[in-house]
Amino acid sequence: MPNLVSQHIDHVLSVGMLGGPAAGAETLFQKSWSRCMKQHGLDPARPSPARILPSTQLREHQQRMEGFLRVARAGMEEMYRRVADLGYMLLLTDADGVTVDYIGNPATEPLLKAAGLYLGADWNEAHAGTCGVGTCLIEQTPITCHQTEHFDATHIALTCTSAPLFAPDGQLLGALDVSALRSPEARESQHLILQMTKMYAQTIEDANFVRHFARHWILRLGKSAGLVDVSSEVMLALEEDGTIIGANTGARRRLGHGGALRATDSQLVGLNLSEVLDTPVDAVWALARSGAGELRSVWSHQQEHFYPALVPPRGRTAGGPEAIVLPQRPRRPARAGDTRPIDGPLDGLAGSDPAMQRLIGQAKRLVDRNVNLLIQGETGSGKEVLARALHGHSQRAAKPFVAVNCASIPESLIESELFGYTPGTFTGGRSKGMKGLIAQSDEGTLFLDEIGDMPLHLQTRLLRVLAESEVLPLGADQPIPVKLNVIAASHRDLRRSVEQGHFREDLFFRLAGTTLRLPPLREREDKLFLIETLFDEEARAQGLEAAELSPEAVAALLRHRWPGNVRELRNALRFAVALSGDAPVTLDDLPGEVREADRTAPPPIALAGATAASEQPAEAAGLSDGGQLLLQALRRHKWCVTSAAQELGICRATVYRQMKRHGITPPNLL
Numbered sequence: 001m002p003n004l005v006s007q008h009i010d011h012v013l014s015v016g017m018l019g020g021p022a023a024g025a026e027t028l029f030q031k032s033w034s035r036c037m038k039q040h041g042l043d044p045a046r047p048s049p050a051r052i053l054p055s056t057q058l059r060e061h062q063q064r065m066e067g068f069l070r071v072a073r074a075g076m077e078e079m080y081r082r083v084a085d086l087g088y089m090l091l092l093t094d095a096d097g098v099t100v101d102y103i104g105n106p107a108t109e110p111l112l113k114a115a116g117l118y119l120g121a122d123w124n125e126a127h128a129g130t131c132g133v134g135t136c137l138i139e140q141t142p143i144t145c146h147q148t149e150h151f152d153a154t155h156i157a158l159t160c161t162s163a164p165l166f167a168p169d170g171q172l173l174g175a176l177d178v179s180a181l182r183s184p185e186a187r188e189s190q191h192l193i194l195q196m197t198k199m200y201a202q203t204i205e206d207a208n209f210v211r212h213f214a215r216h217w218i219l220r221l222g223k224s225a226g227l228v229d230v231s232s233e234v235m236l237a238l239e240e241d242g243t244i245i246g247a248n249t250g251a252r253r254r255l256g257h258g259g260a261l262r263a264t265d266s267q268l269v270g271l272n273l274s275e276v277l278d279t280p281v282d283a284v285w286a287l288a289r290s291g292a293g294e295l296r297s298v299w300s301h302q303q304e305h306f307y308p309a310l311v312p313p314r315g316r317t318a319g320g321p322e323a324i325v326l327p328q329r330p331r332r333p334a335r336a337g338d339t340r341p342i343d344g345p346l347d348g349l350a351g352s353d354p355a356m357q358r359l360i361g362q363a364k365r366l367v368d369r370n371v372n373l374l375i376q377g378e379t380g381s382g383k384e385v386l387a388r389a390l391h392g393h394s395q396r397a398a399k400p401f402v403a404v405n406c407a408s409i410p411e412s413l414i415e416s417e418l419f420g421y422t423p424g425t426f427t428g429g430r431s432k433g434m435k436g437l438i439a440q441s442d443e444g445t446l447f448l449d450e451i452g453d454m455p456l457h458l459q460t461r462l463l464r465v466l467a468e469s470e471v472l473p474l475g476a477d478q479p480i481p482v483k484l485n486v487i488a489a490s491h492r493d494l495r496r497s498v499e500q501g502h503f504r505e506d507l508f509f510r511l512a513g514t515t516l517r518l519p520p521l522r523e524r525e526d527k528l529f530l531i532e533t534l535f536d537e538e539a540r541a542q543g544l545e546a547a548e549l550s551p552e553a554v555a556a557l558l559r560h561r562w563p564g565n566v567r568e569l570r571n572a573l574r575f576a577v578a579l580s581g582d583a584p585v586t587l588d589d590l591p592g593e594v595r596e597a598d599r600t601a602p603p604p605i606a607l608a609g610a611t612a613a614s615e616q617p618a619e620a621a622g623l624s625d626g627g628q629l630l631l632q633a634l635r636r637h638k639w640c641v642t643s644a645a646q647e648l649g650i651c652r653a654t655v656y657r658q659m660k661r662h663g664i665t666p667p668n669l670l
C-alpha cells in the first residue's frame with residue numbers, strides 16, 4: 001500500500017502540474033487535479049483528514065433545505081435497500097458539498113466516519129480534492145470517481161458515484177452520492193451504480209418538483225405509454241389555460257432551446273404549452289377527462305414523440321377522479337374579449353432591449369395566473385415600477401396596490417404594519433386598532449419590496465398567511481380572510497440568502513413561483529428610449545415641455561455606466577432640466593460623474609472632424625439634433641449599422657428608418 005500511495009502522489013503531481021486550461025484534451029479528473037493544485041492550493045503529498053462539521057454548523061446547513069431533505073430521504077431509503085448488500089452507502093450533500101443526510105451500515109460506522117462517508121462531512125473539492133461529490137458539484141453532471149481518480153491518497157480505496165440535484169427553477173441544490181469503502185479494481189464495475197444514481201437523483205428531483213407544484217396541474221411526458229403514469233422524463237407544471245409555470249430538468253433538456261441541461265427555467269416558463277408542443281391545450285383537458293384512455297395519443301416536440309399523463313392539483317383528487325373540476329376550455333389563450341388595450345402598462349417599460357422584451361412577454365403571460373412572482377434586480381433597476389405595471393396590467397388593476405418596503409420599516413414596527421392590530425393592543429396605538437398592510441391589499445396586489453431583509457420570525461408568520469390566506473392581527477383571536485396576490489422583490493440573490501440561512505427555503509419557494517430578472521441599465525440596449533422617455537417626463541413635471549437635450553448630452557448619457565441604474569438616470573435628467581431651464585440641456589448641465597465619464601471616453605471620430613468634411617457636411621448642418629446624433633454614431637462606427645444601433649440602444653430597423661427620415665445616406669451609396 002505505501003508503494004501504491006507514493007506512486008499515486010507522483011502520478012497526480014506530474015499530471016496536475018502539467019495540466020490546465022491550455023493543456024487541451026484532459027479528462028475531467030486531470031482537469032480537477034490541476035484545479036486542486038493551482039486553484040485550491042492542495043498538495044497530494046499532504047493528505048487532508050476527513051473534515052466533519054460540528055453539529056451546530058451541520059444543523060444550519062440542514063435547516064436551509066428542510067423540505068427538500070424530507071423528500072430526498074424517501075428516495076435515499078429506497079435506493080439504499082437496493083445497494084446495501086453490495087456494500088454501498090449513501091450521502092446527500094448540499095451545493096457546498098456538506099453532507100446533510102447519510103445512510104450506511106451501522107456495523108461499519110467507525111470506518112465510514114474515518115473515511116468521511118458520514119453526516120457533516122465536507123466533500124467540497126476545495127478541501128477534499130477530486131472526489132465524487134466535489135467534482136460532480138463543479139461539473140454539474142453525474143460522475144464516478146473510482147479509486148485512484150481521487151486526488152487525495154487517503155481516498156484511493158474508495159469508489160464514489162455522484163449525481164447533481166437541481167431545484168425546480170434549475171438551480172443546483174446538491175448531490176446524491178453512492179460510495180463504497182472497497183470495490184473491484186475495474187472501473188466498469190461501477191457502471192450499474194452510475195445508472196442507478198442518475199435514476200434516483202431524477203426521482204428525488206421529480207418528487208421535489210411535485211411537492212413544489214402540488215397546487216397545479218402537472219403534465220408528464222414519457223417515451224413509454226405503459227410507464228408514463230409512474231415514471232417520465234419530462235414534467236411541466238401548468239396553469240389551466242396551458243401557461244407553463246415550471247419545468248423539470250428533463251423538460252429543460254428535451255424541450256428547452258438546444259437541450260440546455262443547466263439552463264434555468266426561464267426558457268419554458270411563461271410560454272403556452274401549445275408554443276412548445278405540437279398539441280393544443282384542449283388536448284390536456286381532454287386527457288384529464290378521459291384518463292388513461294387517451295394515453296394512446298402521441299404528442300410531439302419537433303421530431304420527438306411522447307405519451308402524456310396528467311397529475312391533478314392536490315386537493316382535487318379527494319373524491320376520486322370523478323370529483324375533479326376541469327376547466328371546460330382554456331380560460332383565455334390571448335387577450336381576445338379583453339377590454340384592456342393591447343398596449344398595457346407593461347409595454348411602456350422598455351424600448352427594443354431584447355432581455356426586457358423577453359421579460360415583458362413573460363410577465364404578460366403570467367399576469368392573472370395565480371403565480372407568485374419574485375423580481376430580482378439591482379437597486380434602482382425598476383423593480384417597483386415593474387410590479388406596478390404587472391398590477392396595472394392585471395384584472396386587479398382597479399383594486400389596491402400596496403407596497404411595503406421591508407428594509408425601511410423598523411423591525412419593531414414591521415409586524416404591526418403588516419398584520420395590523422386590534423384596539424387596545426398597544427399603549428399609544430390607534431384607539432380603533434389598525435388594519436395591516438396585508439389586509440389592505442385584499443383582492444389587489446401586495447408588493448413586498450426588499451423581502452430579503454424581512455426578519456426570520458416574520459418570514460414564518462408571512463408563510464402562514466400565504467398558506468392559509470388569512471391574517472391574524474396582533475391581539476386578535478379571529479383571523480381575517482384575505483385574497484392575496486403577492487409580488488416580492490429583492491436586490492439580494494435570495495437563493496444565496498436561503499443557502500446562507502438568512503431566508504426560509506419554504507417561503508422562497510412559495511414566493512418565487514417564477515423569478516423575473518431585471519437587467520441593470522448598463523446592459524440595456526434601449527438606453528436612448530429610456531433617456532428620451534424619462535427626459536420628457538421630467539421636463540413635463542417641471543413645466544418645461546419644450547425642453548431639449550443636446551446631442552453631446554445624449555452621447556454622454558449613453559456612455560455613462562449608471563451604477564445607480566434607472567433611478568440615477570432619472571435623477572441626472574431631473575437635475576439637468578432644473579439647471580438648463582428653457583435652454584437645451586448641454587454637457588455642462590449634467591451631473592459631474594456623467595460628464596466625467598464622457599471626458600474619459602475616447603472622442604467620437606465624427607466630432608473630431610477628420611472625416612466630417614468628406615461626409616455629407618451640408619446634410620449634417622441641416623440635420624435636427626436626433627439626426628446629428630444618428631449621423632455621429634454612424635460615423636463613429638464607420639457606418640456599421642449594427643454597432644451604431646447597439647450604441648444608441650435601438651434596433652437596426654429603427655436605425656434604417658431614422659436614416660431614411662433624416663435623409664442620411666452611407667458614403668458608399670452617395
Ligand SMILES: Nc1ncnc2c1ncn2[C@@H]1O[C@H](COP(=O)(O)OP(=O)(O)OP(=O)(O)O)[C@@H](O)[C@H]1O
Binds near residue numbers: 377380382384491
Ligand atoms: N422602466 C422604467 N420607466 C420609467 N422609469 C423607471 C423605469 N424603471 C425605473 N424607473 C425609475 O427609476 C426609479 C427607481 O425605480 P424603482 O423604485 O422601481 O427601482 P427599484 O429597483 O424598486 O429600486 P430599489 O431596489 O431601491 O427598491 C424610479 O424613479 C422610477 O420611476
